[in-house]
Amino acid sequence: MNLWRPYAKAMLTNSSLWFWSVAFMVFWLAIGAFLESGGVGPQRSEVVAYATSWYAVIVLIGLSLLAAAIAGSFAYGSASLAYAFRYSRLTPSGYLGSIVGGSAVLGLAISVVLLGATAGLFGARFSTALPPVDPLGLLGVSLVGGVFFMALSATLALVAINYLGLRSSNYVGYVPLLLSFVLGNAQVYVVLPRWFVYGSPFNDLTSLLYQGYAGTPATVQLGGSSLSLDWIPLLAGLLVWSALLATCTLFLLRRIRVRQLEEGRQV
Amino acid sequence: MLEIRGLEVTFPGAPSPALRGVELRLDRAKMVVVGANGSGKTTLVRSVLGLVRPTAGSIAVGGRDVGGIHGETGLSTNLGEVYRLMSLPVRDLVRVMALLKGGDPAEMEGRLHEFELDSVRGKRMHELSTGQQKLVGDLFAICFRPNLVLLDEPFDNVDFARRRRLVRLLRELPADILLNTHELDLLGSFDGWGLSLMFEGRLLGPFPVADLDRLYLTRGAAPGALATMDTSLGTFSITRDAGDRPVKSATSLNALVEALA
Incomplete structure (x- = not known):
């Protein structure tokens, strides 16, 4: 039983998801290209490192926004899920596969738009062509990143639904976004320990996106350190985290607790 | 087949149970449950759907405990929250x-x-x-060929012509049906x-619907009563052919009890 097609349709026709995960992110890329780029250049390597760092962090934040919005819908459907797992052919693993499959379609579309926007905006600002070196690799990494964020957001949303209550779920939804913002930017501005980058799925993803776009291995501080990172442990770290969180999601989905939406009101 | 034994549901923080000792068996049968708003009818349906955890008792659908049911496509409901x-x-x-149900759209x-x-086909549920x-x-x-249908207030806000069509469909449907309503005038x-x-979380009966004209509510524990209930307003009995007030004379059982109390 797989519902990824209807989920993909529901997401692709959702203008809010497009606005916040794409239009809002393109806006920030424009800020990076035209307002924050005063001290960059003129060497090409410096321009590439700058544009690529923006791309990597923005994709990280865009995917986390998308996943948080989708996982937030679990609260609206807790009764539907509890019913469907008992009285229909839908299984928790089928549901997880459907929601990940559906969001992967939108995640890929977002990645393509952000890739084009980065190349276009930063290329226009620095009057040079800035095409990604490995666009197919980037789409693959975005796909794995989308699975990771979906599993993380789903786990957090289900912990809130099952154990904390819907009032907490409003706040829990921000956690992936905050971690993305802090850890993504930390790798731009701080020399992080190598073990930390390998162990942090947020930095695994940032580093892999950097390497896919720039064509050179990411460093512990993007564009500011010579200590480079190996893509194999980065990808392995991201996959292990994704698998771990997907397992947690399945465990929690099987025990989903039915909540009344009104419970989530703060006042 | 639906079998409920000694079902009790108490919501956290609630002063009294929402359901008390409910016993019900539905096997190749159709049943109407009549009760006022807040009497526990919806909680009964939600319990069978697995949306409410029982405090005590058991619920079995097709011989399987609801807690362990997966993939049972034969049970369906009209409860909006599951769609x-x-x-x-x-x-x-x-x-x-x-x-999801293995049926034909x-x-x-x-x-x-x-x-x-036809006009609703292009709209989302919340737009209806x-x-x-x-x-x-x-x-x-x-x-989608259900064999057990749970209907909670299926006639609420439905116009008269479509109520009649729906009643005809339900009568002809080859499935067990549990239908909740607070509208006594539809029972005919x-x-x-x-x-x-x-009433107040207790389920009394079953009686044949055809006997509705013969059922009375009587204050106290009447000898030979079909059922008795202890309520917050005292003890009342359901009696046949004689009693204080005919059940059918009131718009709801609550109104009848309050009138007698």
């Missing part, structure tokens, strides 16, 4: 539900047309009127069905 799996127009939701499409609901939402839920419940349509009365 919120995703935000899609009704026409797409029909395909999704047909896929054309059946539901046909029913929507029969009930003059209250009556349209209720009817779409009712039609989801009876489509369900000749041949069982009738249970829900």
